[in-house]
Amino acid sequence: MRKISKYQNNRRVIVKKPELLAPAGNLEKLKVAILYGADAVFVGGKEFSLRSNASNFSLEDIREGVEFARKHGADIHVTCNIILHDDNLEGIEEYLCALDNIGVKAIIVADPYIMHVAKSLHLKLEVHVSTQLSSLNSEAIDFFVAMGMDRVVLGREVSYEDLVVIRNNNAVDIEYFIHGAMCVHYSGRCMLSNYFSHRDANRGGCSQSCRWDYDLYQDSQLVNDKENKFSMSSKDMALGLNITSLIELGIDSFKIEGRMKSLHYVATVVSTYRKLIDTYCQDPDGFINSDFYKKELLKAANRAVCDGFYYDKMDQDSQLFSSRQEHPTQEFVMRVLDYDKTTKRALIEQRNYFKVGERIEIFSPRHDNIEFVVTKIYNELQEEVDVANHPMELLYIDMDHEVMFNDMGRKVV
Ligand code: SF4
Structure with missing residues (x-):
C-alpha cells in the first residue's frame, strides 16, 4: 500500500508527489520545461522514435539535455516507440547502450523486441511501456510487469474509475496523460492519415486528417453548408484541478503531451501544473479551488478543451x-x-510582434503574473522604437516591476 500523505504539525501533507513529465521538441524547450518546474522531460531521439516531424534530438543533444537536467535535479526520458519492421532492427543494442551511458533515465517503448533487448542488456535504463500499446486494464499491466517493464504509460482512454481499479491492482509505476491533444481514434491505432495523405500516423507522420474540413453527405445530400464544413477532431485534454484526485490516488507520473508544441505552451502548461501540484501537496485539506489554473492553461490552448476520458x-x-x-x-x-x-529596464528577446501601448503579461515559475503597458521600446543602440517586429531581436523595454532571466511575456487579449 502506497503512503500518499502524512500528518505534520497537525496538518496533512502529501508525501508522494507525482512526477511532472513534460514534452520537449528541442534543447531550448527542454531547458525551459525544467526551469519552469518539470521533474522530467521526454524527448525523441533521431533513431527508433515516432514523431518524425518533431525536431528530434541527436545523441549529443541528449547528452547536453541530460547534463542540464542533472544540474537541476531532473530526469530525461527518450522515446524509442517506433513499431519495428525487419529492416529497422539494426543498431538497437548500440543505441540503447549509448543512451544508458549518457545517463538517460528511461526509454519509452512500444515494440516488444526493443523491450526484450533493453532488458537483456541489463542496463540502468528503465523501460516504460508506451501509450501506443493502449494499456487500459490491470491484466495487461501485469503482463508487462512480468516482462520486467518498469513503468506503464496508460492509454488516454482510461477513466478515473478505471484508474482506481488499476492503482489498487498494480504496484508498478503508472504514468497518466493529464494534458494535451487527443485523437478521435484509440491513440496509436488510427489510419486516417495513412489513407488520406500516405503519412503513417503510427510512425510519427500524422497529417491530422481528423482535423481537416470535410463535406458531409447523407444519402448523397450535402448536410453541411459551404461555410461550415464538418470536422471530426477531438477537443484537447486539460485535466486541471482533476489532478488533485489523481495525486490522492498515488499516480506516479503526470504526462503532458506536445513535443511539437511551442515554447510558450511548454512554459505555460508546465508552470501551471507545477504550481497546482505544489500548492495542493503542501496543504491538501486547506486547498482552495481556484479558476486561476484553468485560466492559465487556456492561455496556451489553441483548441477548446475537455476532460478527456476522465x-x-x-x-x-x-x-x-x-x-x-x-x-x-x-x-x-x-x-x-x-x-x-x-x-528599471529589461533586456528581452522578441518572439512575436508587439508595439508601444499594448498590454503584456509577464509569467514566470518564480513569481506571480505581472501585467504592464509597454511605454518605451529601445533597440540595441538604445534608440527608441515604436514596434518590435524583428524575430529574436534584442530590445530593451522600460518596466517598473522587477523581472527575471527566462521570464516570458504574452499579449493580454
Ligand atoms: S488523424 Fe487525428 S485521430 Fe488519427 S492519429 Fe492523427 S490526430 Fe489522431
Missing part, C-alpha cells in the same frame, strides 16, 4: 465538429534575458 466516455461536447471552433493561443511576444534594477 469521466468515462467522450461525448459530443468533447468533439469539435467545425474547425472554426478552434481559437488562437494568447500570443507569446518576449523572453526576458536581463533586468537592470537601477534603470
Whole structure:
C-alpha cells in the first residue's frame, strides 16, 4: 500500500508527489520545461522514435539535455516507440547502450523486441511501456510487469474509475496523460492519415486528417453548408484541478503531451501544473479551488478543451465538429534575458510582434503574473522604437516591476 500523505504539525501533507513529465521538441524547450518546474522531460531521439516531424534530438543533444537536467535535479526520458519492421532492427543494442551511458533515465517503448533487448542488456535504463500499446486494464499491466517493464504509460482512454481499479491492482509505476491533444481514434491505432495523405500516423507522420474540413453527405445530400464544413477532431485534454484526485490516488507520473508544441505552451502548461501540484501537496485539506489554473492553461490552448476520458466516455461536447471552433493561443511576444534594477529596464528577446501601448503579461515559475503597458521600446543602440517586429531581436523595454532571466511575456487579449 502506497503512503500518499502524512500528518505534520497537525496538518496533512502529501508525501508522494507525482512526477511532472513534460514534452520537449528541442534543447531550448527542454531547458525551459525544467526551469519552469518539470521533474522530467521526454524527448525523441533521431533513431527508433515516432514523431518524425518533431525536431528530434541527436545523441549529443541528449547528452547536453541530460547534463542540464542533472544540474537541476531532473530526469530525461527518450522515446524509442517506433513499431519495428525487419529492416529497422539494426543498431538497437548500440543505441540503447549509448543512451544508458549518457545517463538517460528511461526509454519509452512500444515494440516488444526493443523491450526484450533493453532488458537483456541489463542496463540502468528503465523501460516504460508506451501509450501506443493502449494499456487500459490491470491484466495487461501485469503482463508487462512480468516482462520486467518498469513503468506503464496508460492509454488516454482510461477513466478515473478505471484508474482506481488499476492503482489498487498494480504496484508498478503508472504514468497518466493529464494534458494535451487527443485523437478521435484509440491513440496509436488510427489510419486516417495513412489513407488520406500516405503519412503513417503510427510512425510519427500524422497529417491530422481528423482535423481537416470535410463535406458531409447523407444519402448523397450535402448536410453541411459551404461555410461550415464538418470536422471530426477531438477537443484537447486539460485535466486541471482533476489532478488533485489523481495525486490522492498515488499516480506516479503526470504526462503532458506536445513535443511539437511551442515554447510558450511548454512554459505555460508546465508552470501551471507545477504550481497546482505544489500548492495542493503542501496543504491538501486547506486547498482552495481556484479558476486561476484553468485560466492559465487556456492561455496556451489553441483548441477548446475537455476532460478527456476522465469521466468515462467522450461525448459530443468533447468533439469539435467545425474547425472554426478552434481559437488562437494568447500570443507569446518576449523572453526576458536581463533586468537592470537601477534603470528599471529589461533586456528581452522578441518572439512575436508587439508595439508601444499594448498590454503584456509577464509569467514566470518564480513569481506571480505581472501585467504592464509597454511605454518605451529601445533597440540595441538604445534608440527608441515604436514596434518590435524583428524575430529574436534584442530590445530593451522600460518596466517598473522587477523581472527575471527566462521570464516570458504574452499579449493580454
Ligand atoms: S488523424 Fe487525428 S485521430 Fe488519427 S492519429 Fe492523427 S490526430 Fe489522431
